[in-house]
Amino acid sequence: MPPLSLLEQSLITGLLTGGLYGLLALGLSLSWGLLRLVNIGHFAIALLGAYLTWYCGTVLGIAPWWAGLMIIAAFFVYGIGLHWLFMRFRVTEMASMLITFALAIIIESIIQSIWTADFRRYETPWGAQSWVIGALYLPKLSLIAFGVAIALAAATWAWLRYTYVGRALRACAEDAPIATAFGINHRGLSFLLSGLCAAYAGVAGVFIALVATLAPSEIWAWVGVVFAVVIIGKLGNPLGALAGGIFIGVCEAMTMAVVNPSWAPLVSFSVLIAFLLFRPRWI
C-alpha cells in the first residue's frame, strides 16, 4: 500500500490538474451544449492564448495578468467573428466539428511558423513556488488556476440559471424557433455566448502558459481527455464540466500513484465508456 502522504499529494495533483481540464472544458461544453457547435478549434485557441501570454511576458515584458486581459478581449471578438461565419454559412453540428478541426490545424501551423516547433517555457518567479501544509505541497500557480476555474464555472452557472440572458440562452438551446417566437434575440445571444467561450479559452491559455511547457503539437494532447470531461459533465453545464474535470484528474492521478503511470490515459476513456453504458440521468 502506498504511503498516505503519497496518496494525499497525488489527490492534490489530481484536483489541480482536474481544475485545468475543467477550465478548458468550460468553453467547449457551453459551445456544444448551447450553440450546438462542436468547436475543436477551442484547444488551438487556448494554446494560441498560451503562446501570446508567453510572448508578451518574455519578449514584450508584459505581465501575464495584463496580457491575459488583452487576450481575453481579443478572443471574445474572435469568438463573435467565428460565430458570424458559422451563421453566415449555416454550419451544422457535424460540419462545425470538421471545420474547427481544420481551423485547429491552421492555427497550429501559424503558431509553428511564428514561434517554431521548439519548446517554449514561460519562467516566472512563481512557477516553482508552493504553499506548504504539513507534508503537502500546493503549487501556487496551479492552485490559482483551480480557483479561477471554480469561480468561472460557478459564475457561469449562476448567470445561466438566474439571469434573463442565461435563461434565454438555455431556452434557445432547447428550441430556438419557439424561444424566438417568445421574443428572444437568439442571434444576438449566440454571438455573446460564442465570444464568451473563446474568452474562456483565453483564460485557460494564460494558465497553460504559466504551468506548462509549450509546443505547437500540445493542442492535440488535451483533445481526448477534455472531450471525455465535457461528456461526463453534461453538455452546456459549467459546473458539470468542472466536476468532470476534477473527477478525471483525480482518477488519473490516483492511478499513477497506486498502479503504473502508463495506465492513466486508460482511465479517462474507461470512465467515459462506463458513464455512457450506465447513462446517469445527467448525460
Added chain:
Amino acid sequence: MTTKRIPSIWSRRQVVAGLGGLAVYAAARPAAAQAPAGKPIKIGQALALTGPFAQTGLVHKIVSEYYVDRLNKTGGLLGRPVEYVLLDDQSKPDVSRTLYERLITSDNVDLILAPYGTASILAAMGVAQRYHKIFIQNTMGVPSLATYEWQFAALVAGASPEKTLPEKTLDCYASTGHPPKTIAIITSKFPSTEFTAKGMQTLAKARGIEVLAFLEYDVGNRDFGSIAARIKAADPDYMFMGCLGVEGNQLLEALTQINYTPKRHFYLFPSGLLATYPPAERAMSLTTLEDVEPYLSNPEIAEFAKGFDAKAKALNLPYPHIDSQAGNEYAGWQILVAAVKATKSLEDKKLADWLEHNSVDTVVGKRDFTGKFHTSSSDMQQLRQVQNGRWVTVWPKAEATPGVKLLAP
C-alpha cells in the same frame, strides 16, 4: 606627333609575379571553392517538422540545410550541386513510409537519408529495402531492429546501447567512490527509451542496486505530479529517466513544486532546453557532441557550431547550440558524402559496398560499421552534465571538457 609614355605604377615584373601568384592560388585552391555545375544531385529526407517530435525534427532540419549549403559552397558533390528535398512526416511512421515512396518514385531523388526517430526509421527502412536504396540513419535507438543489409548507423552507440549505456552511467558514478545503492527508473513507453530503461533495470539488479520504482508513462503524458510524488516517497540515490524531449523538464518542474531535488539524475534523450532550467543543475545525459571543448578543437566542429548557432538564434530557439542530435545528423551527411566522393558514384550498391569495408571520420568520431547491424564496433558515447546552465562533458574522464569535474553529491 610624339606621345609621352606615362609611367605605369605596375612594373612588368610585378604583373608577371601577380599573375603567377594568381595561377598558383587557383591551382592550390581547394576543389571546394569551385562552383558546382550540371544537373543537381537530389538527396531526399523526411523529418518530423510537425507533431510531437517537431522540436527535434527542427534541429535535424537546421543541420541538413546547413550541411547542404556548405557542401554547395565548397564545390558540391562530384562537381554537381546538391538539391535537398525535405518533406514533413508529421512525426508519424505511416506518413514517413508514404513520403519515402514519394521521394524515390515520384521526386526521383538520387539518394535518401533516414528520418528522425526509431519508429519512423523502421517505417522508412522497409521502403528503402524494397527499392534497394542505401539507408543511413542517425537516431535508431534499438539497433537490433535495423536488419536491412544496406542500412548504416551514424550513431556511435554500438550494437547494444541498452547494456553499454547503463554500464557507463553506473561506472561513472562508481568512480566517485560512493556508487548509488538505490535507483528509481521512470520511462516513456516510446520504443528506444523503454528498451534502454529495461536495460538499466536489469543491470541495476545485477549490480545489487535496489530498484525502488520502475514507472512507465505514455508518450504525450502531461501530468508528472503523481510520478514526482512517487519519486519523492522512494527517495532514490539515483533517478534514471528514459525521456524524450521536454518530459525531463516536466518531471523536474513537478519535483520542484513538491520541494524535491533528485540526488543524482539522468535523462536519456532530453531537449537541449533542459540545461537552461535551474533545477536541472547536475543532471546527466549521453552525448556525442556539444558546443564545448574538447569537441571545438576540431575546426570543422567549431565552424559547424558557429553556423548552427547563427541559424538557431535566427529562429529564436531557446537552446541555440549544437548537441548530439545535431551531431548525429551531421555525421549521417558526412557518411553519405564520403561514400559518394570515394566511389565517385551515386549507385547505392557501390556506396554500400564501400561503407561495408571502410570507415569515415565524422564530427561524432571515427565511424566504422563493423558492429552488428552496421553499428559502431563499440559504444563511443560520452556522458554530459548540466553545469552552470550549459552541457559539459564529464565521462569518460579522458574525453571530459578540460577543467570540468563530475558533480555527484
